[in-house]
Amino acid sequence: MKLNIKETPLFWPAKLRKGVLFVLDETLIPRKLRYVKVLSAEDAVKVIREMKTRAFGQLLVVLYTFIVEIYSFKGKSSEELLQRVKEVAVLLNNSRPTFPFSEVTSMVVGVAQGALHSGSDMANDIRRFINGYLKGIRWRRIERVMKIARYIKDGDSILTHCNVSGELAMAAYICSQQNKDIHFFVTETRPYLQGSKLTCWELKRMKAKVTLIADNAVGTVMSDSLVNKVIVGSDRSCANHDFANKIGTYQIAVLAKEFGIPFCVLTQPSDKIKKGEDIPIEIRSPKEILLYEGKKTVPGAEEAFYPGFDIVPNKYINKEIPINVR
Amino acid sequence: MKLNIKETPLFWPAKLRKGVLFVLDETLIPRKLRYVKVLSAEDAVKVIREMKTRAFGQLLVVLYTFIVEIYSFKGKSSEELLQRVKEVAVLLNNSRPTFPFSEVTSMVVGVAQGALHSGSDMANDIRRFINGYLKGIRWRRIERVMKIARYIKDGDSILTHCNVSGELAMAAYICSQQNKDIHFFVTETRPYLQGSKLTCWELKRMKAKVTLIADNAVGTVMSDSLVNKVIVGSDRSCANHDFANKIGTYQIAVLAKEFGIPFCVLTQPSDKIKKGEDIPIEIRSPKEILLYEGKKTVPGAEEAFYPGFDIVPNKYINKEIPINVR
Numbered sequence: 001m002k003l004n005i006k007e008t009p010l011f012w013p014a015k016l017r018k019g020v021l022f023v024l025d026e027t028l029i030p031r032k033l034r035y036v037k038v039l040s041a042e043d044a045v046k047v048i049r050e051m052k053t054r055a056f057g058q059l060l061v062v063l064y065t066f067i068v069e070i071y072s073f074k075g076k077s078s079e080e081l082l083q084r085v086k087e088v089a090v091l092l093n094n095s096r097p098t099f100p101f102s103e104v105t106s107m108v109v110g111v112a113q114g115a116l117h118s119g120s121d122m123a124n125d126i127r128r129f130i131n132g133y134l135k136g137i138r139w140r141r142i143e144r145v146m147k148i149a150r151y152i153k154d155g156d157s158i159l160t161h162c163n164v165s166g167e168l169a170m171a172a173y174i175c176s177q178q179n180k181d182i183h184f185f186v187t188e189t190r191p192y193l194q195g196s197k198l199t200c201w202e203l204k205r206m207k208a209k210v211t212l213i214a215d216n217a218v219g220t221v222m223s224d225s226l227v228n229k230v231i232v233g234s235d236r237s238c239a240n241h242d243f244a245n246k247i248g249t250y251q252i253a254v255l256a257k258e259f260g261i262p263f264c265v266l267t268q269p270s271d272k273i274k275k276g277e278d279i280p281i282e283i284r285s286p287k288e289i290l291l292y293e294g295k296k297t298v299p300g301a302e303e304a305f306y307p308g309f310d311i312v313p314n315k316y317i318n319k320e321i322p323i324n325v326r
Numbered sequence: 327m328k329l330n331i332k333e334t335p336l337f338w339p340a341k342l343r344k345g346v347l348f349v350l351d352e353t354l355i356p357r358k359l360r361y362v363k364v365l366s367a368e369d370a371v372k373v374i375r376e377m378k379t380r381a382f383g384q385l386l387v388v389l390y391t392f393i394v395e396i397y398s399f400k401g402k403s404s405e406e407l408l409q410r411v412k413e414v415a416v417l418l419n420n421s422r423p424t425f426p427f428s429e430v431t432s433m434v435v436g437v438a439q440g441a442l443h444s445g446s447d448m449a450n451d452i453r454r455f456i457n458g459y460l461k462g463i464r465w466r467r468i469e470r471v472m473k474i475a476r477y478i479k480d481g482d483s484i485l486t487h488c489n490v491s492g493e494l495a496m497a498a499y500i501c502s503q504q505n506k507d508i509h510f511f512v513t514e515t516r517p518y519l520q521g522s523k524l525t526c527w528e529l530k531r532m533k534a535k536v537t538l539i540a541d542n543a544v545g546t547v548m549s550d551s552l553v554n555k556v557i558v559g560s561d562r563s564c565a566n567h568d569f570a571n572k573i574g575t576y577q578i579a580v581l582a583k584e585f586g587i588p589f590c591v592l593t594q595p596s597d598k599i600k601k602g603e604d605i606p607i608e609i610r611s612p613k614e615i616l617l618y619e620g621k622k623t624v625p626g627a628e629e630a631f632y633p634g635f636d637i638v639p640n641k642y643i644n645k646e647i648p649i650n651v652r
Contacts, residue, residue: 030624185631188615188623190516190540196624204628212615212630214516215541216574220636223576248542250549254584255577289514289538292618297514297522298356302530304538305511310546 005142006173008202009033011166012138013053014060019071021064025052026194030201040072041065041088048095051192055235056141056165062092062101063130066108070123078115078122085112085126097280098235098244098309103272107133140323141167144266147321148231149174151264157183157227159218162246163194164233164266169202176207183209185227189246190215191289191306218252222259230256230263237267241314242276247307253316264319265312276311284308331468332499334528335359337492338464339379340386345397347390351378352520356527366398367391367414374421377518381561382467382491388418388427389456392434396449404441404448411438411452423606424570424635426562429598433459466649467493470592473647474557475500477590483509483553485544488572489524490559490592498534509535511553515572516541517615517632544578548585556582556589563593567640568602573633579642590645591638602637610634 013024015035021044022035036052038044044065048058069088073081089105111129115122148171152158160168168184175182184203189195196212203210213221221227230252234243243265256263273279286304290296339350341361347370348361362378364370370391374384395414399407415431437455441448474497478484486494494510501508510529515521522538529536539547547553556578560569569591582589599605612630616622 187542188516190514190542193623200624200628210629212612212624212628214573214615214632216513216516216572216577217631217633217636219577219580220573220633221631223636226631246542247540247546251542251545251577251581254545254581258580258584286538289540293621295619297519298526298538302526302538303536305543305547305552306540307543307546310543310549 003146003174003177005145006170006206008166008169008205010057010163010198010202011141011170012060013057013165014038014064016064016067019068021061021068023047023053023061024057026054026057026198027052029197038065038068041069041091044068045091045095048092054194055163055233058096058099058101059104059137060134062104063108063134065092067127067130070126073123081122082109082112082116085109097282100236100270100272103270104133137323144321144323145170146174148266149178151231151319151321152180152182152229154180155182156180156229157185159185159187159221159227159230159252159261160199161187161195161230161232161248161252162189163198163202164231166202167233167266168199168231169206169208172203172208173206183211185211185213185221187213187215187218187248187252189248194246215248218255222255222261227261230261231266232264233266234268235309236273236279237270238273238275238279239271240275241267241317241320242279242311243267243314243317244276244279244281244309244311247310250310250312253312256318257316262318263316264321265317267320267322269322269325276313279309279311281311282308329472329500329503331471332496332532334492334495334531336383336489336524336528337467337496338386339383339491340364340390342390342393345394347387347394349373349379349387350383352380352383352524353378355523364391364394367395367417370394371417371421374418380520381489381559384422384425384427385430385463386460388430389434389460391418393453393456396452399449407448408438408442411435423608424561426596426598429596430459463649470647470649471496472500474592475504477557477645477647478506478508478555480506481508482506482555483511485511485513485547485553485556485578485587486525487513487521487556487558487574487578488515489520489528490557492528493559493592494525494557495528495532495534498529499532502533509537511537511539511547513539513541513544513574513578515574520572541574544581548581548587554587556587557592558590559592560594561635562599562605563596564599564601564605565597566601567593567643567646568605568637569593569640569643570602570605570607570635570637573636576636576638576642579638582644583642588644589642590647591643593646593648595648595651602639605635605637607637608634 021038236244289304347364441451615630
């Protein structure tokens with residue numbers, strides 16, 4: 001059977017058009033499907049910090065930003081371009097603490113340095129490197145979509161949290177072509193509600209059956225056997241398989257263990273960091289909890305604590321669907 | 327040391343004034359402290375169903391409603407009054423499935439029937455019974471506030487969920503008089519945000535130190551040892567000590583066990599129901615998840631599942647602070 005791969009906008013949420021980067025503004029979904037223009041590294045940092053894009057979208061923005069910067073450097077020397085490439089790398093590396101952007105920006109800096117030493121066309125080398133790298137990732141992600149679809153069986157009811165950038169929705173689409181009858185329970189994922197806004201939206205676009213629940217209802221849907229699998233993404237993996245993901249993932253993992261439900265995570269294997277406790281956790285602004293669409297839920301000067309991520313120890317993982325690293 | 331007991335509005339959220347019942351509209355807190363008028367059993371059912379009041383407030387409304395109804399029955403016969411008392415009991419019993427309102431309404435019906443048989447003043451008997459009953463509960467709740475304050479030690483950091491109708495905030499006030507340095511982590515408690523709106527508000531009014539967290543962050547604050555005790559309320563207890571409480575309580579109990587944090591519950595012991603699975607769970611409207619302040623968070627016809635409560639099995643309880651039943 002020939003499978004039809006249908007992409008969702010969240011699978012590849014940033015696109016380059018003639019030196020301008022268009023980034024899907026995920027904060028407007030599902031009301032609007034709108035792209036924000038990024039014309040410089042400074043714009044890119046803003047888009048990342050304000051969480052207009054997240055997860056895989058951030059990686060795209062980080063890489064494409066170098067190509068955007070190259071456009072405004074036409075006619076300048078290789079030394080000037082290398083200098084700017086290094087500045088851009090520092091700006092991007094410092095945009096969000098939990099993400100190891102330096103792992104990719106350092107490769108771009110390396111390509112630029114190589115070009116300077118060998119006397120080749122630096123701009124061209126950087127563009128070719130980035131486009132080739134992303135082409136590889138694109139294929140490996142599609143491969144993983146197919147692996148996820150194989151992991152999902154007829155009759156499954158799957159709990160997911162936050163948003164895994166299109167892959168789960170695309171796997172659901174493949175499952176529907178295979179006539180698998182499946183169902184998703186999606187957590188709201190406070191405070192940003194990525195579950196309500198992104199995951200429900202893209203699963204629905206793929207005609208999947210979706211039920212939204214409050215983050216508070218995970219224990220109940222598990223104890224009532226309403227779900228038989230958990231599938232979540234990961235923002236960062238360690239050599240020992242601990243992983244970081246959206247706040248709330250840790251407690252879902254603990255609950256899955258307690259109720260004997262297999263806990264599956266989509267990972268990007270990496271040996272760069274040894275264990276979970278070495279991952280820095282970004283503490284975001286209390287405002288992001290205290291305000292809802294700009295309006296205070298709690299008047300007065302209340303305190304709030306909003307760690308953006310948590311670290312799931314490897315012992316809670318029953319199944320990993322890694323992206324192939326070649 | 328003589329302790330000063332300071333009440334919060336949520337401790338006794340309904341008051342009778344000349345046959346009119348004023349019920350604190352908890353949905354407006356913390357923006358406004360406003361009371362809704364209840365002039366009949368039908369008004370009372372509406373106030374309960376729309377969750378203008380909840381938990382202990384519901385019990386007050388159920389009982390006071392009989393006194394409200396008596397006012398409009400002046401001059402009518404005892405038979406007519408008994409008939410209306412029975413109707414009122416049925417209306418109230420059917421207002422929310424999870425609550426055993428019939429346990430108290432049946433007592434009022436019994437008092438009315440007793441008055442008819444003995445020929446005493448039925449209206450007076452009902453009023454005296456209800457006022458006496460509530461006076462007893464008032465004292466027992468204040469006793470429990472003192473027990474909670476004793477359970478809280480200097481240096482404690484306490485996680486709580488939803489709202490326990492004033493008792494925790496009043497205990498915090500006692501602790502502050504005893505110079506105990508304590509801190510509270512309060513979950514938002516989606517979808518109604520009773521944690522953000524009620525618990526933060528009343529703890530702040532009592533000058534306690536409060537940090538709000540997303541329901542998703544419970545696992546993280548526990549694994550990071552930011553809390554050393556959990557104290558939650560209960561809406562209904564069973565003979566075997568299973569209990570029902572706001573959705574989300576079950577998963578907090580599981581997490582507390584996993585992280586070795588004592589889990590304490592304030593209970594109203596009852597033998598009327600044997601075990602947790604016998605408690606009917608109210609499934610509330612999906613709209614309460616899909617809308618936020620009247621606005622859709624997720625456009626389109628999404629499905630949502632909102633059980634209002636969950637049942638915590640007794641094995642997760644480390645400490646019970648019961649209300650004295652005499």
